[in-house]
Amino acid sequence: MxxxxxxxxxxxxxxxxDTGRAAADFASILPISIWELAKLWQQYGNVHGFPASLEAEEAFFRAFWTHVADLYALSPARREQLFALDYARYxxxxxxxxxxxxxxxxxxxxxxxxxxxxxxxxxxxxxxxxxxxxxxxxxxxxxxxxxxxxxxxxxxxxxxxxxxxxxxxxxxxxxxxxxxxxxxxxxxxxxxxxxxxxxxxxxxxxxxxxxxxxxxxxxxx
Missing domain, CATH: 3.40.50.1000 (HAD superfamily/HAD-like)
Structure with a gap:
C-alpha cells in the first residue's frame, strides 16, 4: 500500500x-488562574461562536479581552498588558x-x-x-x-x-x-x-x- x-x-x-509560563504571565495581570480563564474562554466562545477566519479572530480576541477586563475592573495598564499578550508564544x-x-x-x-x-x-x-x-x-x-x-x-x-x-x-x-x-x-x-x-x-x-x-x-x- x-x-x-x-x-x-x-x-x-x-x-x-507551556502552562507554567502562561500562568506566570497572567498572574501579574488577572486575579484568576489560567484554568478559570480557560473556562471563561470556552463559555464566551460557546455563546458568541469561535472565529473561522483570521479577521474574525482578531475581533474575537478584542471582544473577549474587553469582556474579561470589564469583568475584573482592570486598570488601564493591565488592560494594555492583557491585549498585548500573544497566546502563540506558549x-x-x-x-x-x-x-x-x-x-x-x-x-x-x-x-x-x-x-x-x-x-x-x-x-x-x-x-x-x-x-x-x-x-x-x-x-x-x-x-x-x-x-x-x-x-x-x-x-x-x-x-x-x-x-x-x-x-x-x-x-x-x-x-x-x-x-x-x-x-x-x-x-x-x-x-x-x-x-x-x-x-x-x-x-x-x-x-x-x-x-x-x-x-x-x-x-x-
Whole structure:
C-alpha cells in the first residue's frame, strides 16, 4: 500500500501548551488562574461562536479581552498588558516533533496537521513552535467546519494534501480521534506520551521518534 502523506494532531502530539509560563504571565495581570480563564474562554466562545477566519479572530480576541477586563475592573495598564499578550508564544514543540517531520520530508512524504483547535491561527502556532516550514497543510476545525472524529475533518485534510485517505498515516493523542481516522480510511495510531513503550501492533506509539520506523515500514510495505 502506497503511503504519500503523514498527518498529525497538534496538541499532545507535536506541541504542548507551556502552562507554567502562561500562568506566570497572567498572574501579574488577572486575579484568576489560567484554568478559570480557560473556562471563561470556552463559555464566551460557546455563546458568541469561535472565529473561522483570521479577521474574525482578531475581533474575537478584542471582544473577549474587553469582556474579561470589564469583568475584573482592570486598570488601564493591565488592560494594555492583557491585549498585548500573544497566546502563540506558549505553544511549544516537543523535542521529537521536528525530527519526525524532517524524517517524513526526507522520505518524500507530504505533511499535514489536523487540529480541533478553536481558533483560525493554527499556522501562527506552528510558526511559534518552529515547525511551520515542515508542514504542507494545516487544518483547524473552526476553519474547515468539521472536527475530529467527524469523517469530514479527515477528508478535508486529505483533500488539501491531494492524497487519498488510504495513502496516509495519522497520529493523534485521543482514542476517539484515532478511531475516527480509522473509520475514514487512514492508517491511524494513538500517541500516548505517558506510555513507556511502543506497541505498533496495537496501534500505539509513546513518542514521535517511534514514528520513523512505522513510516519506513509503511513505505516498504
Amino acid at each position: 502506497t503511503i504519500r502523506a503523514v498527518i498529525f494532531d497538534r496538541d499532545g502530539v507535536l506541541t504542548y501548551f 505553544v511549544v514543540a516537543y523535542p521529537d516533533a521536528r525530527r519526525c517531520l524532517e524524517f517524513a520530508r526526507q522520505r518524500g512524504l507530504r505533511v499535514g496537521v489536523l487540529s480541533n483547535f478553536s481558533l483560525a491561527s493554527l499556522d501562527a502556532t506552528l510558526v511559534a513552535a518552529q515547525l511551520a516550514d515542515l508542514v504542507d497543510v494545516s487544518c483547524a476545525a473552526t476553519v474547515i467546519g468539521a472536527a475530529k472524529p467527524d469523517r469530514a475533518a479527515y477528508l478535508a485534510v486529505t483533500k488539501a494534501l491531494a492524497v487519498e485517505p488510504h495513502e496516509c498515516l495519522f497520529f493523534d493523542d485521543e482514542v476517539a480521534c484515532v478511531e475516527g481516522g480509522l473509520a475514514a480510511g487512514l492508517r491511524s495510531y494513538l500517541v500516548d506520551r505517558q506510555a513507556t513503550a511502543t506497541d505498533a501492533a496495537a496501534g500505539t506509539v509513546h513518542d514521535l521518534d517511534q514514528v520513523t520506523a512505522l513510516l519506513d515500514a509503511a513505505l516498504m510495505g
